[in-house]
Amino acid sequence: MALSTLKQACQLSRLAGTLRPAIYLSARGFAAEPAQEESETITLEVNPFKGHKVEPPSNVVETNKDELFDMYKTMFLMRRMELTADQLYKQKLARGFLHLADGQEGVPVGMEAALDFDDSMIQSYRDHCTYVGRGGTMKAVFAELMGRVDGPARGLGGSMHLYHREHNFFGGVGIVGEQIPVGTGLGFAHQYRDDGHVAFTIYGDGAANQGQIFEAFNMAAIWNLPVVYVVENNHYGMGTADSRASKSPQYYTRGDYVPGLWVDGMDCLAVKQACLFAKKHALENGPILLEMDTYRYHGHSISDPGSTYRTRDEVSGIRRARDPIEHVKQIIIEHGWADANELKRLEKELKAQVNADVEEAKKSPFPPEEDFYNNIYVDGLGAKLRPIEVGMDKIQLPKGPRGPSADASTH
Amino acid sequence: MWEALREAVDEEMERDPTVCLFGEDVGHYGGSYKVSYDLYKKYGDMRLLDTPICENAFMGMGIGAAMTGLRPIVEGMNMGFLLLAYNQISNNAGMLHYTSGGQYKVPLVIRGPGGVGRQLGAEHSQRLESYFQSIPGVQLVACSTVANAKALLKSAIRSDNPIIFFEHVLLYNIKGDTQEGHCQSLERAEIARPGSDVTILCYSRMRYVVLQACQQLEKEGYNPEVVDLISLKPFDMETIAKSVRKTRHVIIVEECMRTGGIGASLSAIINETLFDDLDHQVVRLSSQDVPTAYAYELEAATIVQPEQVVDAVKRVAGSARQLVAA
Numbered sequence: 001m002a003l004s005t006l007k008q009a010c011q012l013s014r015l016a017g018t019l020r021p022a023i024y025l026s027a028r029g030f031a032a033e034p035a036q037e038e039s040e041t042i043t044l045e046v047n048p049f050k051g052h053k054v055e056p057p058s059n060v061v062e063t064n065k066d067e068l069f070d071m072y073k074t075m076f077l078m079r080r081m082e083l084t085a086d087q088l089y090k091q092k093l094a095r096g097f098l099h100l101a102d103g104q105e106g107v108p109v110g111m112e113a114a115l116d117f118d119d120s121m122i123q124s125y126r127d128h129c130t131y132v133g134r135g136g137t138m139k140a141v142f143a144e145l146m147g148r149v150d151g152p153a154r155g156l157g158g159s160m161h162l163y164h165r166e167h168n169f170f171g172g173v174g175i176v177g178e179q180i181p182v183g184t185g186l187g188f189a190h191q192y193r194d195d196g197h198v199a200f201t202i203y204g205d206g207a208a209n210q211g212q213i214f215e216a217f218n219m220a221a222i223w224n225l226p227v228v229y230v231v232e233n234n235h236y237g238m239g240t241a242d243s244r245a246s247k248s249p250q251y252y253t254r255g256d257y258v259p260g261l262w263v264d265g266m267d268c269l270a271v272k273q274a275c276l277f278a279k280k281h282a283l284e285n286g287p288i289l290l291e292m293d294t295y296r297y298h299g300h301s302i303s304d305p306g307s308t309y310r311t312r313d314e315v316s317g318i319r320r321a322r323d324p325i326e327h328v329k330q331i332i333i334e335h336g337w338a339d340a341n342e343l344k345r346l347e348k349e350l351k352a353q354v355n356a357d358v359e360e361a362k363k364s365p366f367p368p369e370e371d372f373y374n375n376i377y378v379d380g381l382g383a384k385l386r387p388i389e390v391g392m393d394k395i396q397l398p399k400g401p402r403g404p405s406a407d408a409s410t411h
Numbered sequence: 412m413w414e415a416l417r418e419a420v421d422e423e424m425e426r427d428p429t430v431c432l433f434g435e436d437v438g439h440y441g442g443s444y445k446v447s448y449d450l451y452k453k454y455g456d457m458r459l460l461d462t463p464i465c466e467n468a469f470m471g472m473g474i475g476a477a478m479t480g481l482r483p484i485v486e487g488m489n490m491g492f493l494l495l496a497y498n499q500i501s502n503n504a505g506m507l508h509y510t511s512g513g514q515y516k517v518p519l520v521i522r523g524p525g526g527v528g529r530q531l532g533a534e535h536s537q538r539l540e541s542y543f544q545s546i547p548g549v550q551l552v553a554c555s556t557v558a559n560a561k562a563l564l565k566s567a568i569r570s571d572n573p574i575i576f577f578e579h580v581l582l583y584n585i586k587g588d589t590q591e592g593h594c595q596s597l598e599r600a601e602i603a604r605p606g607s608d609v610t611i612l613c614y615s616r617m618r619y620v621v622l623q624a625c626q627q628l629e630k631e632g633y634n635p636e637v638v639d640l641i642s643l644k645p646f647d648m649e650t651i652a653k654s655v656r657k658t659r660h661v662i663i664v665e666e667c668m669r670t671g672g673i674g675a676s677l678s679a680i681i682n683e684t685l686f687d688d689l690d691h692q693v694v695r696l697s698s699q700d701v702p703t704a705y706a707y708e709l710e711a712a713t714i715v716q717p718e719q720v721v722d723a724v725k726r727v728a729g730s731a732r733q734l735v736a737a
Contacts, residue, residue, distance in 0.1 A: 120479070122475070151512070152511075152512060152514070153510055153511050153512035153514070154512030154513070155512070156509055156510060156512050157510040157511060157512060161510040161511060163511040163512075163514045163515060164514075165511075165514045165515060170475070170478055170515070171507075171510075171511065171515075173502070173503070174502065174510075175498055175502055178471065178498055178499060178502060178503060179471075180468075180471070181467065181468040181469070181470065181471020181472050181474075181475065181499065182471045182472070182474050182475035182478070182499075182503055183475060184468065184471065184472045184475060185471060185472035185473060185474060185475020185476040185477075185478070185479075186475045186476070186478070186479060187475075188472055188475070188476050189475065189476045189479035189480075189481050191457070192431070192457060192476070192481060199475075211467070212465075212467045212468045212471065215463070215465030215467060215468030215469075216468045216471070216472070218463055218465070219462065219463060219465070219468060219469065219472065222463070223460075374513065375508055375509045375512065375513040376508070376509055376547055376548050377508070377548065377550070377572045378508060378516045378518075378571040378572055
């Protein structure tokens with residue numbers, strides 16, 4: 001299995017190597033960003049898409065210097081964030097489950113280049129980068145991982161429960177696949193309100209065999225809901241390779257009557273192109289499925305070394321051939337917008353920013369005692385968590401030191 | 412009662428355009444118990460959404476819609492079918508307000524008929540209130556009369572919490588009056604019959620079983636106080652405690668199973684918090700821990716019958732009356 005994936009990776013990297021030289025473009029497709037000056041807009045070829053019951057979009061993508069720099073910086077920050085989260089875990093500041101998405105940064109960055117924050121998004125538990133893509137701060141992610149009150153869920157949710165209501169990011173869920181019907185509901189709400197936006201419902205190859213997905217496809221298709229289903233296929237459902245778990249690992253075809261596109265998920269520009277196409281399709285014709293061919297460098301979670309079911313050669317091979325950050329870096333260098341040294345300096349600044357965010361996050365306090373029973377119910381018709389003993393007006397917490405390190409200075 | 416529930420849905424849908432109803436056969440068919448009869452003609456197919464038979468997914472869909480601010484009512488054609496949606500109900504409805512640190516509300520109503528009917532067989536006679544009661548973050552409400560059905564459903568639709576609203580298969584055709592525009596608190600128990608000898612705590616159809624037993628008991632000089640729980644989670648301990656302190660005897664009459672039922676939780680709480688106010692142990696009358704048989708007599712033996720309530724009252728309160736007489 002590992003060998004064929006590596007072969008696939010090399011084939012793709014060969015194609016990726018054949019980038020056309022920059023062509024200045026005056027006409028505009030459905031790209032969202034206006035260029036600063038015409039001379040900075042370029043077109044590039046990405047790996048061709050594969051279509052299932054739909055004519056794939058052109059693999060010539062329009063972009064510009066600002067967008068590429070933005071994507072590069074964001075991906076780099078995401079990468080540093082994930083590696084820093086790993087460090088925090090090893091320092092026992094983050095605990096429980098930690099699912100890192102380093103290697104997969106191309107997907108959220110490409111998606112956000114095609115969408116706006118009025119489109120909705122919902123993700124699985126591998127949600128740190130998606131949250132940041134949705135406009136969340138890294139400081140908030142670190143705070144949540146450390147169980148502090150400045151996390152998006154006030155430290156009550158943890159790594160798998162990052163939400164951003166203002167930017168329509170609906171989480172972060174714990175159970176594989178449970179977000180797909182919810183994402184279909186987000187699409188339903190868009191249609192109900194007729195607001196011209198779509199819901200991106202993201203799941204992995206591991207979830208792709210869940211029954212509730214096919215139930216959701218059916219409903220989205222009968223009612224033409226504006227939902228884009230995105231399979232982040234990183235080829236392993238925890239320790240099981242996709243071809244061992246799925247009779248058909250061509251996930252973009254699994255929608256049957258729902259059209260699908262295979263996308264090179266390691267190339268944020270291909271992702272952007274596919275998402276622009278998919279959003280338009282979803283608004284006009286109903287649901288569509290995007291398979292993002294991507295890869296995670298870490299194991300499934302922090303307790304998984306990621307090396308028992310795949311070889312180190314495979315991981316390093318993909319990193320060499322298809323790393324999303326290196327890819328954009330190459331484009332920037334090739335077009336003379338910066339040289340390697342400038343980028344190194346930039347990266348140093350970005351790393352410092354991440355470290356500063358961690359230190360800021362560490363200053364955030366643990367959630368107060370009241371958070372134990374607030375937010376169980378919304379205080380609508382006076383429904384609060386009732387103390388289970390008559391005559392006591394408040395839940396009594398056990399006395400004694402609290403918090404994993406029992407750090408008295410935080411409260 | 413189905414007319415009252417229909418009125419509640421109609422009034423709330425008229426008042427608030429974000430209210431919608433999903434479920435199997437709720438639209439064109441009018442609802443298998445007529446609760447949404449002809450409403451699709453008034454509100455359209457999107458607001459009375461006929462779903463395919465996929466409880467897990469349409470429950471999740473309702474939750475997603477609720478997270479964006481819509482107020483869906485998701486109907487389970489039978490409560491028992493909602494076991495397929497348990498994951499969505501527990502994780503995405505119940506716990507989501509908490510795990511998002513209060514960012515998202517889930518103003519969802521999950522409603523449908525449960526309880527033992529007329530020889531419907533084991534899988535269609537389930538009582539899910541006991542299965543759902545441990546889920547943090549949901550409220551469980553059981554309606555019992557025509558009046559409280561309408562008033563409670565209106566409140567449930569207006570509530571910002573996920574409410575699981577239990578109706579009973581055998582109560583859809585009962586007749587009664589409703590109050591115009593009235594919303595009833597979802598967390599208050601009802602005193603179905605004020606009394607002084609013994610507190611009988613019940614809910615849903617067992618209210619009628621108990622009241623039928625009371626007719627017999629009255630003739631024999633007893634004066635039970637019947638408290639209809641209404642709110643199965645959280646329990647209205649205020650009303651319950653007031654009644655228990657008055658009568659000092661408690662009988663719980665429930666339709667769910669003995670093991671892990673609503674009565675089991677309630678009995679434990681009463682023992683723990685009102686021990687000194689009791690003159691007799693808490694007596695619990697529940698259904699037998701068996702799948703509900705198809706055969707008529709065996710089905711009847713599964714659930715609590717009025718004669719058992721009469722016996723229990725005599726056992727429990729009988730002793731008190733003897734003391735008084737002496």
